Amino acid sequence: MLRIAKLTDYATVLMVRMAREPGCCFSAAQLADELGVPQPTVAKLLKHLLRAQLLASARGVGGGYSLALAPHAISVADVVGAIEGPLALTECARGKGNCSLERGCATRTNWQLINRALRVALQAVSLADMARPQLQPIHVQALQEKMP
């Protein structure tokens, strides 16, 4: 229903938590405990975020995860992308041949533009922003200027 997966929500909460103390090393167990979410689930998410190179890891006793970049250098779009794959509102927004309506479809390119706007909006919000109690309303200066 045009919403992010619950796991993605968890992931952002995890990342924001870590963004509050960057450089610090968090174990999966510790994070799961703080968050109140089962440990295996948290572990899986952290692995995904690691593969996307948003986290760095240390194995062994006393190991754990830490942010790979500064909090302001990681965007919400990065986190969403790491868990859900590339952002594509419509089937046809990701490459050709995915949508059965392609031939003669009038909405494809316009959807792609909407898609791009969403991506930009998510890229504009960093973990550092999310860690603040409340960020300013995002202002969408929308297309009152349209094609002729």
Added chain:
Amino acid sequence: MLRIAKLTDYATVLMVRMAREPGCCFSAAQLADELGVPQPTVAKLLKHLLRAQLLASARGVGGGYSLALAPHAISVADVVGAIEGPLALTECARGKGNCSLERGCATRTNWQLINRALRVALQAVSLADMARPQLQPIHVQALQEKMP
């Protein structure tokens, strides 16, 4: 994966098609044929759009559907909302008690703002806009001005 349902995509294509000849009456069979999508599926979508009062219908021989409002008065957000229900990126974005992380969650209010930005963006695009070959890029003037 943060994408609209395929049926929603169909619905927008249908609406845009009708927006190109407003006032005209389209039967489900005719639209299904034009679109290359099975007739029952199209019929179901049209019923949903009708209930959301985006369409008007005429029964009986020679009946069909037509836009309930002018093309510029119907937004993409309306269509998405009609098919998928109210727009809510996160569980917690729609009312209390939906998200298990609620207590002490630092990202809730910020997600709600992102949510609102998306809604505004979709509301800003009308069927008339979508019917044009290509609308101007949506410009998101994002929150470089954040909370202190």
Added chain:
DNA sequence: CCAAATAGGACTGCATTGGTTCTGTATAGT
């Protein structure tokens, strides 16, 4: 009355998601 067309459900197969479990590997401390 009949045919065309919508109105409204109920129903089903399938894909995705949320969540678990298992095996393997690296590391710190004893």
Added chain:
DNA sequence: ACTATACAGAACCAATGCAGTCCTATTTGG
């Protein structure tokens, strides 16, 4: 060297929601 801790990666399963179909009214023009 041994062991406990903690990550790495994959396979696995149950449940939810989606895409699509079907069936039975009801309305209306001819």
